[in-house]
Amino acid sequence: MTRKDPKDLRSARWFAPDDLRSFGHRSRMMQLGYAEQDFRDRPLIGILNTWSELNTCHAHFRERVQDVKRGVLQAGGLGLEMPALSLDESYLKPTSMLYRNMLAMETEEMIRAHPLDGVVLMGGCDKTTPGLVMGAISAGVPMIYLPAGPMLRGNYAGKILGSGSDAWKYWDERRAGNISDAEWLGVQGGIARSAGTCMTMGTASTMTAIADAMGLTLPGASSIPAVDANHQRMSAECGRRIVEMVWEDLTPDRIITEGACRNAAIVAMATGCSTNAVVHLIAMARRAGVDLALDDLDALGRTTPLIANVRPSGKDYLMEDFFYAGGLRALMKQIEERLDTGCLTVTGKTMGENLEGAEVYNDDVIRPLSNPVYKEGSLAVLRGNLCPDGAVIKPAACDPKYYRHEGPALVFDNYPDMKKAVDDEDLQITPDTVMVLRNAGPQGGPGFPEWGMLPIPKALLKQGHRDMLRISDARMSGTSYGACVLHVAPESFVGGPLALLRTGDMVRLDLDARRLDMLVDEDELARRRAEWTPPEPRFERGWGYMFSRHVTQADKGCDFDFLQTDFGRTAGEPDIF
Structure with a gap:
């Protein structure tokens, strides 16, 4: 393998020339206390740290960054910590999803604008994984992802x-x-006893597993609990490995291929992934120029059994148990024949080489293919006159009696009205009713909030019911469960068919046929469509204004149209500044 010469390092553009600009760059590094031998002729590694005192999932990152720096130094590089937008799932309103693309833009621009030869991306809480990875893909320098890891069992x-x-x-x-x-x-x-992400197979563990399966982490790194000493050692190894990746010029475009994206989707289905995986995986793949679509994911879901017995799709175990059972490497070893094992990874080895020696230590946590938790994968994609561009459901996490269901719609135009109704103990509703929330999509939410697991009305709870069919153009938490149809596209706020549904209309779900329809004739729908009036825009200034004008729909990954690979031209990095 050809290794880079120090003069070819990206950071050399800042520090090597004998001119006034480089004098200023070197002078300011010396102002920070570095000697010239600290930063000349060695890789400069940016450590993008999403630590925040308001991000409980990343509470340990202030210490972990020191482990990364230790590894970078051991390998002959200089590690420089840079703060990145911390998207905590618990506190951000109206939703962290509104800001995923902001983190992606920040990541891309900060990498491009600074003298960095490679980057370690420190994330884990739901939107930080796709945000960091999307931005780093577009920036194009060598990168390795350091997952926060799940917290201890509650x-x-x-x-x-x-x-x-x-x-x-x-x-x-x-x-x-x-x-x-x-x-x-x-x-x-x-319920939450340590630093780390949700210890169920929610969105956080789903997305770090996807990064792992794509080959963007050290093998199996996504399974290590946040407070386990293995996590500290993994962090230091990330620092050592990224320096070698710089010398090898191992860039994301060599790793994130069509095969790697397919591997990630298969692994996601086998783990019982969050429904949010659909939106983020499509966005990440398309940043890499891989045209991954909803129907591709549905096809993989039909043929990939769910073998991780981890809540909420599984019944018995949590991520700590999954780690002790062998972790993601063991799960991938179980389905190795379904994967493209020739895909290159951040280790410089193939996925197949990384899986050598992986074992399952508890076959009730990580099931064999002969005894899956669910015969198909975690997610199914629906089509029909309610969702011509698709909708998503998680069959393994809902009552099977709703796989084929027909009932009258109870429609809510906004979250406050829905919340008020479900707390009314005298609400006129039956278990067959189909609850519908609209105007909760990417533009309507605003920002595509996690409102899709509509609360079961008190009137039904008191009768002993714990599930019912619910439909929305919103998302739901990856830790959620139930018969929830989500991501209805196009969303109602932009005139999708969900905007035409009325209370009392009959709705039919047929999971086997992958259909979701309102039983309303076309003439009546045409009349309603002619009467429909677009709602007022959600934003008139700032980030929200930009977001609402450029965000794509759920089936396209909710990335910004101007950040996709087929938009315009990238100027590269001309040395003109």
């Missing part, structure tokens, strides 16, 4: 709790009057 009163999933479950019981104040407080204090 625990209360001798019961193991899963973040998110058990919150929804106990909240329903609380609303039904079955949970006391003391019990509710105990669950709150026991």
Whole structure:
């Protein structure tokens, strides 16, 4: 393998020439306390750290960055920490999804604008993985992803709790009057016990597994719990490896191929992935020039069994158990014959080489193909006159009786009206009713919020019901479950067919046929379409204004139109500044 010469390092453009600009660059590095031998003729590694005191999932990143720097130094590079937008899932309103593309833009521009030869991307909480990866793909320098890792198992009163999933479950019981104040407080204090991402197979673990399966992390890094000493060692190895990647000129375009994206989709289905995987995986693939579509994901979902028995799609275990059972490498070894094992990874080796020696240590956590949790993959894509551009459902996480269902619609135009109605114990509703929330998509939300797991109305909870068919153009948390149809496209806010549905209309779901339809004749729909009036724009200034004018629909990944690979021309990096 040909190795770079120090004079060919990207950072040499800043520091090598004997001119006034480079004098200024070298002088300012010396102002920071570095000697010239610290930064001349050695790779400069940017460490993009999404740590924040308001991001609980990344609470350990302030320490982990020191591990990365240690590894970079050991390998002969200089590690320089750079703060990146921290998209905490718990606190950001109206939704962190509104800002995923902001992180992607920041990542791309900060890499391009600074004297960096390679980057370590430190993320994990839901939108940080796709945001960082999307930006780094577009920037094109060598990169390695360092996943935050899941938190420890939750625990209360001798019961193991899963973040998110058990919150929804106990909240329903609380609303039904079955949970006391003391019990509710105990669950709150026991469900999240350490730094790290949700320890269910929610969006965070889904997206880090996808990055792992794409070959963007050290093998199996996505499974390591955040507070395990293995995580510190992995972080230091990321630092050592990125320096070698710079010398090898191992750039993202050599790793993120059509085969790598297909591997990521197959692994996502086998893990019981979050429905959010659809939006992010499409966006990441398209940044790399891979035209991944909804129908591709559905086809893989039909043929990939779900073998990770991890909540919420699985019933018994959490991510800590998954790690002890062998982690992602063990799961991938189980489905190795379905993967493109020739794909190159950040290790400089193929995926097949990285999987050598992987073993399953608990075949109830990571099931054999002969005993899957669910015979198909985690997600299914629906089409029909309610969602001509597609919608998503997670069959393994909902009651099978809703796989084929027909019932009258109860339609809500906004979240406050829906929330008020579900708390009305006298609401006229039956278990066959199909609850619908619209104007909650990318533009309508605004920002595509996680409102898609509509609460079960109190009137039904008190009758003992815990699931019902729900439809929206919103997303839902990856830790959620239930018969929820999501990402209806086009969204109602821009005039998609969901905007034409009325309370009382019959709705039919046929999962086997992958159909979702409103049973309304075409003449009536044409009349309603002619009467429809576009709603007022959600934003009139700032980021939201930019977002609403350039975000694509859910089936296209919700990236900005001007950031896609087929938009315009990239000027490159001419030395003109």
